[in-house]
């Protein structure tokens with residue numbers, strides 16, 4: 001039974017889980033909690049959530065001889081994994097990768113556990129073999145390095161992705177998750193139960209015995225003879241958690257609506273502490289009316305600038321997509337407002353005609369599940385009012401409630 005296990009042994013068991021799994025080796029019992037009268041189902045390993053982390057855990061546990069069942073809240077699997085870019089960070093040099101990652105903790109002033117970090121890098125180095133073992137005839141390629149290139153040793157980590165076979169359209173996260181699905185369902189015949197929402201861990205003293213799961217509307221007690229794995233993703237669709245754990249701003253959501261922080265709450269209810277809750281990956285984006293989720297801005301040409309609500313340029317437009325929140329999260333402590341949220345991307349007619357302002361973006365729920373097709377010349381988005389167009393800078397400023405004097409001066413200086 002899953003008593004407390006060390007962080008290192010936990011990590012070792014689950015190579016190549018996509019980043020961000022909410023997993024917690026815990027447990028403190030709540031004495032007096034009623035145990036189920038009977039168990040409705042049982043398995044050695046009960047996995048909650050069928051994204052990359054759940055799939056990796058299922059494959060690893062099954063290959064170690066366990067009888068595994070995956071329970072997924074939504075009618076399909078995939079989660080954020082399937083709408084992601086499908087990029088996998090794999091160290092090419094152990095020591096340099098550890099050095100780079102240590103520095104990211106240091107500059108974020110973030111609590112670090114060297115044993116965990118080392119185990120992470122050792123296991124991540126095996127990820128390429130793991131990825132290629134998922135399905136036959138797959139190819140992977142390198143398309144970059146670790147994200148923060150001004151931090152030394154960032155090229156000690158390569159960014160890999162599955163190559164889309166000729167004649168196919170599937171890409172990024174869908175390619176990755178299709179391969180997971182093949183490995184889980186076709187090769188290993190691991191059962192996946194859909195419309196099955198994990199509600200609560202069932203614990204006794206310091207043991208996790210199983211989980212309460214709502215399956216097709218009925219609450220069932222599921223016994224886990226060896227472990228429950230919480231792989232329920234993040235919490236971007238939970239407003240309360242966003243307001244408690246992020247920076248107090250309102251964020252648009254980019255990913256999968258199934259991610260409502262359930263696993264984090266289940267772990268907390270069983271006594272788990274939280275760690276590293278103060279950082280976000282957050283590009284700049286916008287929402288097209290009628291869609292649940294946002295689209296990332298990804299300008300195809302450098303002929304654009306970002307300006308704040310005063311019409312002033314405030315940032316190098318080349319800023320890294322994942323950390324844009326840190327470029328805009330400025331509180332004006334005199335006027336008590338956030339002058340960069342929202343901010344505006346200003347571009348000319350040449351840039352409009354060059355291509356969609358979401359550029360080559362292929363990831364995100366809006367494009368991959370809500371099937372939004374951005375118009376090639378941005379004209380449909382102008383019609384929808386998502387992009388505001390005007391014949392002069394002054395008029396553009398007026399339409400957006402921005403100081404015309406400042407915006408004219410900003411554009412003049414930029415030009």
Ligand SMILES: Cc1cc2nc3c(=O)[nH]c(=O)nc-3n(C[C@H](O)[C@H](O)[C@H](O)COP(=O)(O)OP(=O)(O)OC[C@H]3O[C@@H](n4cnc5c(N)ncnc54)[C@H](O)[C@@H]3O)c2cc1C
Nearest residue numbers: 020049051052053073079080081084085087198233255258
């Ligand atoms: C647009 C976008 C692009 C990205 N690109 C990259 C990239 O290129 N490289 C990278 O490393 N990372 C990327 N990420 C981040 C990455 O996708 C996630 O960190 C990763 O997919 C998380 O995997 P996961 O298995 O933990 O969660 P998910 O893949 O989100 O899966 C969680 C699953 O759990 C289910 N679930 C939720 N609650 C319950 C419950 N109570 N019971 C049962 N099931 C439940 C959800 O429905 C979901 O299917 C990107 C994210 C986004 C949004």
